Amino acid sequence: MKRMGADILISCLKEQGVDTVFGYPGGAVLDLYDALYRDGTIDHVITAHEQGAAHAADGYARATGKTGVVIATSGPGATNLVTGIATAYMDSVPLVAVTGNVGINFLGRDSFQEVDISGITVPITKHSYIVKDVRELQDVLREAFLIANTGRKGPVLVDIPKNVQVDTAEFTPCEPVRPAPKRVPREAQGDIAAALSACERPLILAGGGTVASGADRELLLLAERLQAPVASTLMGLGSFPASHPLFLGMMGMHGTASAAKACLQSDLILALGTRFSDRVALDRDRFAKGKTVVQIDIDDAEIGKNVPVTYSLLGDLKEALTSLLPLLPERGPRPFAEEMKALRRKELSSARTGGLGERILAEAARMFPDCPVATDVGQHQMWTAQIWPFEAPRTLLTSGGLGTMGYGMGAAIGAAVGTGKRVVLVTGDGSFNMNLNELSTAVSRQLDLVILLMNNRALGMVRQWQKLFYDGRFSQTTVQKRTDYVKFAESFGAKGMRIRSAKDIVPVLAAARAEKGPVLVDCRIGEDENVLPMIKPGATYDTIMTKWRKP
Amino acid sequence: MKYIISALAANKSGVLTRVAALFGRRGYNIESLSACATETAEFSRMTIVLDGDDYVLGQMMKQMDKLIDVKKIRRVDEDAVLRELLLIKVRTNAATRSEVFEISQIFRANVVDASPEATVLELTGKPTKLDGFVNMLLPYGVMELARTGVTAISRGKTRLLDEEDYKEKI
Numbered sequence: 173m174k175r176m177g178a179d180i181l182i183s184c185l186k187e188q189g190v191d192t193v194f195g196y197p198g199g200a201v202l203d204l205y206d207a208l209y210r211d212g213t214i215d216h217v218i219t220a221h222e223q224g225a226a227h228a229a230d231g232y233a234r235a236t237g238k239t240g241v242v243i244a245t246s247g248p249g250a251t252n253l254v255t256g257i258a259t260a261y262m263d264s265v266p267l268v269a270v271t272g273n274v275g276i277n278f279l280g281r282d283s284f285q286e287v288d289i290s291g292i293t294v295p296i297t298k299h300s301y302i303v304k305d306v307r308e309l310q311d312v313l314r315e316a317f318l319i320a321n322t323g324r325k326g327p328v329l330v331d332i333p334k335n336v337q338v339d340t341a342e343f344t345p346c347e348p349v350r351p352a353p354k355r356v357p358r359e360a361q362g363d364i365a366a367a368l369s370a371c372e373r374p375l376i377l378a379g380g381g382t383v384a385s386g387a388d389r390e391l392l393l394l395a396e397r398l399q400a401p402v403a404s405t406l407m408g409l410g411s412f413p414a415s416h417p418l419f420l421g422m423m424g425m426h427g428t429a430s431a432a433k434a435c436l437q438s439d440l441i442l443a444l445g446t447r448f449s450d451r452v453a454l455d456r457d458r459f460a461k462g463k464t465v466v467q468i469d470i471d472d473a474e475i476g477k478n479v480p481v482t483y484s485l486l487g488d489l490k491e492a493l494t495s496l497l498p499l500l501p502e503r504g505p506r507p508f509a510e511e512m513k514a515l516r517r518k519e520l521s522s523a524r525t526g527g528l529g530e531r532i533l534a535e536a537a538r539m540f541p542d543c544p545v546a547t548d549v550g551q552h553q554m555w556t557a558q559i560w561p562f563e564a565p566r567t568l569l570t571s572g573g574l575g576t577m578g579y580g581m582g583a584a585i586g587a588a589v590g591t592g593k594r595v596v597l598v599t600g601d602g603s604f605n606m607n608l609n610e611l612s613t614a615v616s617r618q619l620d621l622v623i624l625l626m627n628n629r630a631l632g633m634v635r636q637w638q639k640l641f642y643d644g645r646f647s648q649t650t651v652q653k654r655t656d657y658v659k660f661a662e663s664f665g666a667k668g669m670r671i672r673s674a675k676d677i678v679p680v681l682a683a684a685r686a687e688k689g690p691v692l693v694d695c696r697i698g699e700d701e702n703v704l705p706m707i708k709p710g711a712t713y714d715t716i717m718t719k720w721r722k723p
Numbered sequence: 724m725k726y727i728i729s730a731l732a733a734n735k736s737g738v739l740t741r742v743a744a745l746f747g748r749r750g751y752n753i754e755s756l757s758a759c760a761t762e763t764a765e766f767s768r769m770t771i772v773l774d775g776d777d778y779v780l781g782q783m784m785k786q787m788d789k790l791i792d793v794k795k796i797r798r799v800d801e802d803a804v805l806r807e808l809l810l811i812k813v814r815t816n817a818a819t820r821s822e823v824f825e826i827s828q829i830f831r832a833n834v835v836d837a838s839p840e841a842t843v844l845e846l847t848g849k850p851t852k853l854d855g856f857v858n859m860l861l862p863y864g865v866m867e868l869a870r871t872g873v874t875a876i877s878r879g880k881t882r883l884l885d886e887e888d889y890k891e892k893i
Binding site: 477 | 790791
């Protein structure tokens, strides 16, 4: 039986096991939305803005491990997805974006709401399609899901002109193809096992690939077998339990001093699913000089891209570690690991000298221990990465690669819809203002969302850099918005609360915890609370700044 | 250093844009890129001349291999057949025309158009031969020239299509 393109799309989504999509209707997707309506089995989350929908699909994917799906109309609907797609691309999040476009007869004529979205998204997707023949639609959609999930995951865009949604074609149901885990070549494993057995001061650096591959259990076994301390990139947080004695916390520009020291003193770095970005290997030429570097990654183009490697394995991390583990001897305690563990213990037990923001986060982490945490981008993001003890993968949703301010609201919505759990969003007043419209989405859905708004009336991270590198010339970063965020939350139908000083922390967070639905906590922190430690861009780990040096 | 790469890509619109955009955003220095349909309707073939080092070559091949539309990619062997086509318009008059013809004969170039003030010549060969020819004609006044960029094919019976994938897809 012949079916309309729009119905073929719905059938393909269901075939892939999609039960939730995020999106925003419009002229060029009317038929598609009609098919959604007639089908009635897919839950569609309507956001306030397409950017929020893209971030929500991304947050949904990160929190659940499933593929996020976002739908938008042509023209501005499609271009509003761009930041969300780029965010997913930089952090290797599987996402399928479906856009409508003007009919084929109108393409290329600068028609109303026409834009070449498959062209625009070429550099920020694994692949992008425009489907010009309805007979190709089902295969393209299946391929899109396969590409999004194969190897290094990432976003794929499928643009469907209006007439293709209405045209009919024969639909042949098909079982979804699951991507085979990328095979791991056996040859290199001997060398790596030998290097891991021979080294004295190994450090494991766990990246986002550990989460994407689901290799957290294997990582734990490996670290214990090798007696190697583990540091994590921002994207890797949660892949190794923060409470484990071998865990040194985050490594990088705002990483821990113990991770920095371990990096300096190690004789071997085992990099798992990480690309040595400029926020980790700040000085890529000196970062690993004189050390053995072993890199395991699923993307060949990442091997040795930023830091030269001694040995590498190309393939799925879970597979690679599973096959590597039996080749490694069980190690007794090693002096290096013991020293680093002691350093980390000392670091954790010494009272943080941070400001109100950090104290709020420390208490919130105790009060909301099992909640997925979404963040925006800036100081609050780094405080969260430093303070929140992430115990399990997929519990931190943060824009690491692109650093998208405004990511958090959408991501938190996606995570809440996907997991059914209460989600904590840690944001700043700068980031929150970028997509605060999505609070309406959270209210409509009555999502259990606790928004901790670190309100310093400034763009804190940029301001911190201006203090350090621009002699305190605060160009456009002391915003002093007059917004009353409690009233704002209430006007949207959410609860609003406020923390003015340390004595408010426990009672206000407890009150927020007792609420159902979205709660916004306006945390009035100081504008001069800084993120420490810090290593200057391009510098080496020995220059780590653990105390604020007044400029 | 210069490297020559052959690639087979899906023969559909937008593929060249993807390849060219990749070079642009990754900052690869491309000397030439020639692309055309092949004996198989499915594929087009590209020959790319890259100016860089081993690191850039490795990165470019790996990044190109990640493009879904790129099916095969190989560095061209040293002994492969390399050819380029040159069309060049030289200022000539009654006095200089015979000299230009003489130079053309040395290089086995063909005269494809002659007019009172200009001669158009055609030459096929390795890029270095084309460079030499252009140099010889400079004193007469080169009005304009067009080169196709290098195209390459391996010797013997091997075909790019039959070669193993450079690395597993995606």
